[in-house]
Amino acid sequence: MLSARSPATGLLPLPAVAQTDPLPSWNDGAKKSAILDFVKRVTADGGSDFVPVPQRIAAFDNDGTLWCEQPIYIQGAFTFDRVKMMASQHPDWKTRQPFAAILTGDMKAVAASGEKGLMEVVEATHSGMTVADFSKTVAEWMATAQHPRFKRPYIDLIYQPMLELLTYLRANGFKTFIVSGGGIDFMRPWTEKVYGIPPEQVVGSSGVTKFQIAADGKPHLLKEPKIDFIDDGPGKPVGINRFIGRRPILAFGNSDGDQQMLQWTAAGDGARFMGIVHHTDAEREYAYDRQSQFGKLDKAWDEATKRGWTIVDMKTDWKTIFPFEH
């Protein structure tokens, strides 16, 4: 900076500072004010709530917090498409549940197979290849698959107000992390491009990976058909501790799977921000909470209400939901 002369000397006019709104897709009101106020407090050098830059850690759930999770998790749609793509190499799937039900589109039978059945499908469709090849498969699928209702690529279904929040936090010295129950290898191929969140700031569920030197002498990382870590519910603070090693000062989620992450964030010293996205807009997106199969918001809702966490009402608090609305 060359402008060493202070405006206070009166020798130079104050530069015109643009009073741009950092969160233009958020309607003015209590929720937007709560965010702006929190950031102002933790960045006010000398203030009692000041937080040094390295400790400005922000953790965001992904499904239902940064992008759409209805009518099923997007990784669920990917998994089912993978079953269809891989079926010819697995003739036994025609008679084996829940693979057979996925192939015939019998979603009731799929659901009946329970978590154990679904984990088996995830393990079968997310393994048997290198991490690099899986990454390519995800990128190809993301470029071609479409959301059944919006008829758009899934990466179009990210929330514009949350993109603005991520950008605003980063501009204020925050390091933004994803802390998702989704697969780490499923998210990393596109989070940097879409959210500006680099691979090393993505925490998620993961499978066992094995290092192997191939016949050509080249080393590979192979995805094994075994889940290693589920970054959901009580797994989220565990994942945060393992990957980040510091407690966030801000966390945003939308479901009971985020409750422990929010509790963990809230329990730290100093200024804290706990946010929940409440899906209330059936017209522009979806409306669901306590009874939903995906992104159920029940216990976390009760705790948020009791403890005064910020509950964002999509319908009333968000001017825009998706970037394509512009």
Place this chain on the structure above:
Amino acid sequence: MLSARSPATGLLPLPAVAQTDPLPSWNDGAKKSAILDFVKRVTADGGSDFVPVPQRIAAFDNDGTLWCEQPIYIQGAFTFDRVKMMASQHPDWKTRQPFAAILTGDMKAVAASGEKGLMEVVEATHSGMTVADFSKTVAEWMATAQHPRFKRPYIDLIYQPMLELLTYLRANGFKTFIVSGGGIDFMRPWTEKVYGIPPEQVVGSSGVTKFQIAADGKPHLLKEPKIDFIDDGPGKPVGINRFIGRRPILAFGNSDGDQQMLQWTAAGDGARFMGIVHHTDAEREYAYDRQSQFGKLDKAWDEATKRGWTIVDMKTDWKTIFPFEH
């Protein structure tokens, strides 16, 4: 940048650029030149080896690469001290191996218990408390314990030339990571202060951690007596993939436990730098390689020689070893 006019116009003199040596503790020679040349190539915008900033990932082993690992790993010394500190609460340790051998200082019997015995000791001494309490225990120990030969706190036994290398890389847009077989919870309390490497850039071995709401309603992360992940040998590329999600373009190690990390780094596209610290200075530090119990350098040495990786000879390449020599 306001200086839009090129010096080539002849209208402005070239600004005086201080020609300070970024690696003053490295003797001039092939090794230092190899580092400087690599960094120059990957940062030369428009050059054929240019690497964009987000992909400038550098991975460093810790024990024997960034700090001393003799006569035993520093975390080993911590573990043995923990056994002594905890012994009064564990009367059975007096007769149970390898605990009894540690208490009487019978290192031969300790070694005879093998890896299984040592893992049992690590599990017993690194659990039964919250992550926060363990972190405090480590910080207290680091502030008081002394190296048996140098009679100084262990954090004094870091390598000055490597500190300069870390700083130099960061000044050139690199993100520096530790990728160590050591415990992640043992390293994180001090890596930021000592190496300038924040907790979220420390990859290491870890135990199982459990999220629990205590009787007072506060959430805690408890360290369980069970090892979860060993970030050593083939575990290093696995850890790099899990925590960082990108392949490093530079990696530095010193032992066979780093061989796969170096192979993984070498197998990427574009310019690469693989470095090995060879302990050759018995006078100023230690001299060991193929036969050493800690930090054995045998297979990785052969591969490094064959493939032309940079082997740093501590005795001839380093002007200074420890910061306290100044």
